[in-house]
Structures are given as C-alpha cells and as structure tokens.
Amino acid sequence: MQTRRLGKTDLHLPILSFGASSLGAEFRNVTLDEVLASVRVALECGLNFIDTSPFYGRGMSEVLLGVALKGVPRENYTICTKLGRYDLGHFDFSAKRVAESVDVSLHRLGCGHLDLVLCHDIEFVPMQQIVDETLPALRRIQQAGKVRHIGFSGYPQKIFRFICEQADVDCVMNYNQYTLQNTRFADETVPYLKARGIGVMNAGPFSARLLTNAPLPAWLKEPESVKAAARKAAAHCESRGVDIAKLALQFCLANEDITTTVSGSANPANIRKWAQWAAEPLDTELLAEVLEIFAPVKNIGHLEGRPENN
Numbered sequence: 001m002q003t004r005r006l007g008k009t010d011l012h013l014p015i016l017s018f019g020a021s022s023l024g025a026e027f028r029n030v031t032l033d034e035v036l037a038s039v040r041v042a043l044e045c046g047l048n049f050i051d052t053s054p055f056y057g058r059g060m061s062e063v064l065l066g067v068a069l070k071g072v073p074r075e076n077y078t079i080c081t082k083l084g085r086y087d088l089g090h091f092d093f094s095a096k097r098v099a100e101s102v103d104v105s106l107h108r109l110g111c112g113h114l115d116l117v118l119c120h121d122i123e124f125v126p127m128q129q130i131v132d133e134t135l136p137a138l139r140r141i142q143q144a145g146k147v148r149h150i151g152f153s154g155y156p157q158k159i160f161r162f163i164c165e166q167a168d169v170d171c172v173m174n175y176n177q178y179t180l181q182n183t184r185f186a187d188e189t190v191p192y193l194k195a196r197g198i199g200v201m202n203a204g205p206f207s208a209r210l211l212t213n214a215p216l217p218a219w220l221k222e223p224e225s226v227k228a229a230a231r232k233a234a235a236h237c238e239s240r241g242v243d244i245a246k247l248a249l250q251f252c253l254a255n256e257d258i259t260t261t262v263s264g265s266a267n268p269a270n271i272r273k274w275a276q277w278a279a280e281p282l283d284t285e286l287l288a289e290v291l292e293i294f295a296p297v298k299n300i301g302h303l304e305g306r307p308e309n310n
Helices: 032-044 056-069 095-109 128-143 159-162 184-195 224-239 244-253 268-278 284-298
Strands: 003-005 012-014 016-017 048-053 078-085 085-087 112-120 145-152 171-175 199-203 262-266
Touching: 012 016, 016 032, 016 268, 032 056, 032 268, 048 262, 056 095, 078 095, 085 244, 095 112, 095 128, 112 128, 128 145, 128 159, 145 159, 145 199, 159 171, 159 184, 171 184, 184 199, 224 244, 224 284, 244 262, 244 268, 244 284
Parallel strands: 016 048, 016 262, 048 078, 078 112, 112 145, 145 171, 171 199, 199 262
Antiparallel strands: 003 012
C-alpha cells in the first residue's frame, strides 16, 4: 500500500485507511468474528492506520478494537481516536473530560499510546472553546507522552480556518466533502492546510453510501437532486461494467495532497476489494463522464452542527 507523509509529522500513512466506526455497530449489528476478521484483513492488506472514536458504538468500537489488536505488535499499526463527542447529542470538550477521555481510550484500546487524537465534530459546539480549552489540554497530554499528534475533525469548511487561524494543530479530518460529487474540501481548504504544513485526512469516499449501489440510508441529508444524479452516475458506471464505488474510492486516493482516505466496514470481503481497487489504475475516461453527470449538483451538501459554524 502506497504511503504519504502526514503534514509535518513523522507519520507516513497508507493512502487508504481502516475506519472502525462499523465495528461499533453504527450501521448494523456485527459479530465478534466479523470484527476480528475485519481488523486482521485490514492489517494484511496494508490498511494499518485505524481510525476510531468513543462515539462509535458509544465505546464499543474502541473496546472491540482493543480485543482485535491484542497480540499485534504495536509498531504494526497506527491508531487515531477522538474525543468530545460521546452520543448523538452529548458533547463535552472540557479540559477535565479531555484527560479522562484519553485515559479511557488508552484503557479500551490497550495500545500504550495514541498516535493521533482529534476533537470530534467540533461544529456542534461553540468553537472558541476548542481553541481556548480543548487543544491546550490535549497539548499538555501530548507533552506527557500519551498522545503523539493532535487535531480536529468535522464537516463544514468554515471550521478549519476558524481553528487554524488561532491554534497550532498537527492534522485535520474532513468527511464526505472530497468525493465524486463534492470536492469543497480540496477546492476551498486543502491548499490552505498544505501551505501551513497541516496534515490532511479525508473520510467517507462513498458519501454515506451515496456513491455505491447499496440502498440509500433514510438519514442521508443530501437533497433529491443529488441522490438522482448519484443514481444516474451509478447506472452509467454499471453500463460500463464498473462499480461506482470503485471509481469513487480511486478518485479520492489519486489526490496527492490528501495523505489518507478513511473508509470503514465490518465486512472483510469489502476491505480486500478496496485494497485491490487501490492498486488498480483509475479509468480517467469514465471519471470524466461521471463528473459531467454530477456537474449540475457539484458541491451541494448540507448544514451540519450549529448554524454559525457553517
């Protein structure tokens, strides 16, 4: 698996990483066998950067990852977890909770130290607290040796300049906004981050199943015009004998300014398939045709979090 350096850090991450949200039964019930096999296959296929959070499964993802990683040499994987979001509407970015959350994550994961810790979905809270309290608390924990690098994650593009103009962070993660349909992250934010040496991570290459052949989830927030374009694009890919998910993933991996793209599954067959796609060439002709289908709805997204953070 090809790797890229994460900003100014000493980490070189695979261009395709393993998202562990599915291990927390976020989208469907999972068995322990599926969890263990998914982590094993991810590591075998070179997806040795693992992204999780206390929010995923309300702790279940971290707990099961700890089980799956038991006995795996620590140098064989890099791990990122988050803090601040603990349930759909439960957020706590206080310095006290930062310290507790890191210790709980270390206990669950059993990994000795955390390579990355991100403030999770900061658009749901008054963001000045992240600057004034949360990140300074994380820096103190970093100096104690529990955490190697710190940053934040979220959806709206506004959050990145708001934080990075006021605070020093090592890396950030955006989701669902560097895809076949929505490239706002790369258009508006990545050049700014790159100029500052901040590590860039992308998650959600399939945009919550929008860019797959799977039925769309009821909670998908994109407007009907976007959904219709996605169905048209998927049908066009199918007529060419290609799964739109393959094109969607390869499109993300091809951007050299993005260190890694995180994709999650509790299905080992999916993970093997993604690793295979990552090694295959991108069909640029088909890509141009699909981008043309999405042109009328390009960069249309939705609001996430507090209105003033969008």
